[in-house]
Amino acid sequence: MTPSFNTPSDDKSVLEEGTELSPRFDSNGLVTAVVADSRDNEVLMLAFMNEEALRLTIDTGIAHYWSRSRSALWKKGETSGNLQMVDEIRLDCDQDAVLLKVRVSGSDATCHTGRRSCFYRKVVKTEGETRLETDSAPLFDPKSVYTDH
Amino acid sequence: MTPSFNTPSDDKSVLEEGTELSPRFDSNGLVTAVVADSRDNEVLMLAFMNEEALRLTIDTGIAHYWSRSRSALWKKGETSGNLQMVDEIRLDCDQDAVLLKVRVSGSDATCHTGRRSCFYRKVVKTEGETRLETDSAPLFDPKSVYTDH
Numbered sequence: 001m002t003p004s005f006n007t008p009s010d011d012k013s014v015l016e017e018g019t020e021l022s023p024r025f026d027s028n029g030l031v032t033a034v035v036a037d038s039r040d041n042e043v044l045m046l047a048f049m050n051e052e053a054l055r056l057t058i059d060t061g062i063a064h065y066w067s068r069s070r071s072a073l074w075k076k077g078e079t080s081g082n083l084q085m086v087d088e089i090r091l092d093c094d095q096d097a098v099l100l101k102v103r104v105s106g107s108d109a110t111c112h113t114g115r116r117s118c119f120y121r122k123v124v125k126t127e128g129e130t131r132l133e134t135d136s137a138p139l140f141d142p143k144s145v146y147t148d149h
Numbered sequence: 150m151t152p153s154f155n156t157p158s159d160d161k162s163v164l165e166e167g168t169e170l171s172p173r174f175d176s177n178g179l180v181t182a183v184v185a186d187s188r189d190n191e192v193l194m195l196a197f198m199n200e201e202a203l204r205l206t207i208d209t210g211i212a213h214y215w216s217r218s219r220s221a222l223w224k225k226g227e228t229s230g231n232l233q234m235v236d237e238i239r240l241d242c243d244q245d246a247v248l249l250k251v252r253v254s255g256s257d258a259t260c261h262t263g264r265r266s267c268f269y270r271k272v273v274k275t276e277g278e279t280r281l282e283t284d285s286a287p288l289f290d291p292k293s294v295y296t297d298h
Contacts, residue, residue, distance in 0.1 A: 016262055017262070017283070018281070019280045019281050019282065019283075020280065020281065021272060021279050021280060021281050032181065032195060034183050034192055034195060036185075036190070036192055040190060041185070041189060041190035041191050041192070042190050043183055043185055043190070043192065043248050045241070046181060046183060046241060046246045058272060058274070058279060088271055088272075089271065089272040090268040090269075090270060090271050090272070091268070091270050091271075091272065091281060092194070092195060092267040092268050093260055093261065093262055093267045093269070097195045097267075097268075099192050099268040111242055112242065113165055113166070113242055118241040118242045118246075119239040119240070119241050119246075119248040120239075120242070121239060121240050122237055122238065122239045122240075123170060123207060123237075123238040123239070123240065125207070130170050130207060131168045131169065131170055132167070132168050132169065132170050132240060133168065134166070134168075
């Protein structure tokens with residue numbers, strides 16, 4: 001049985017300046033994970049990890065998350081082949097968020113729409129109107145990959 | 150009165166592929182915001198925005214958040230001088246997360262500990278032990294800046 005994580009300290013200086021990994025899982029048992037590409041730091045996605053997902057990610061070097069929609073452990077890329085190989089894991093100051101720097105296998109795509117990043121639309125303001133503009137194209141065809149959706 | 154945002158569509162293809170900005174605020178009225186430096190994409194912090202914070206950020210070009218600990222609108226950097234000037238705002242596929250690309254004023258520091266990024270500690274494994282290692286130093290002295298904390 002893989003050991004669980006340390007209990008977060010009540011002492012803010014220990015939590016923020018210490019060397020002890022003590023993730024602050026929320027009331028649902030989750031921390032937020034930001035995922036960025038190791039090559040250029042581009043943010044690829046946002047996801048959630050429970051204790052098991054974080055432990056598996058640390059132990060295997062392959063990103064695992066907790067799927068809130070499916071209520072299941074989620075080895076990212078298991079269906080699409082776009083696995084995330086983890087180069088670095090970082091914790092934020094109060095240890096309730098994780099930053100993963102990854103290299104993506106397969107089509108180099110992270111988003112289920114087939115695009116490299118989930119953040120493929122930017123906010124633009126024109127003539128007083130605020131709208132979204134897509135500026136990247138799918139790298140794979142989701143319909144041919146996610147056949148059970 | 151600034152107009153509110155559009156209601157998110159039930160049609161997934163409209164939500165994910167459309168041009169309509171319709172953020173999916175959660176049951177607490179919040180979306181998650183990932184904040185990255187425009188210069189090199191380095192992830193600086195994670196925060197939350199309610200409708201007012203997102204609207205103010207879009208309208209003013211200066212990052213505003215919702216402080217969950219203080220239950221108050223939070224103009225980031227108002228105390229420290231480390232304001233975040235927003236170059237780009239992006240929405241993720243299902244519109245429940247926002248990515249801001251910013252330039253930080255003042256000391257170029259985002260974390261309340263005085264460091265550039267909140268993610269100043271990485272996970273290291275040595276001799277079977279997993280611990281955190283800090284690899285950046287404060288750019289300002291938090292004690293002299295946050296005198297009311």
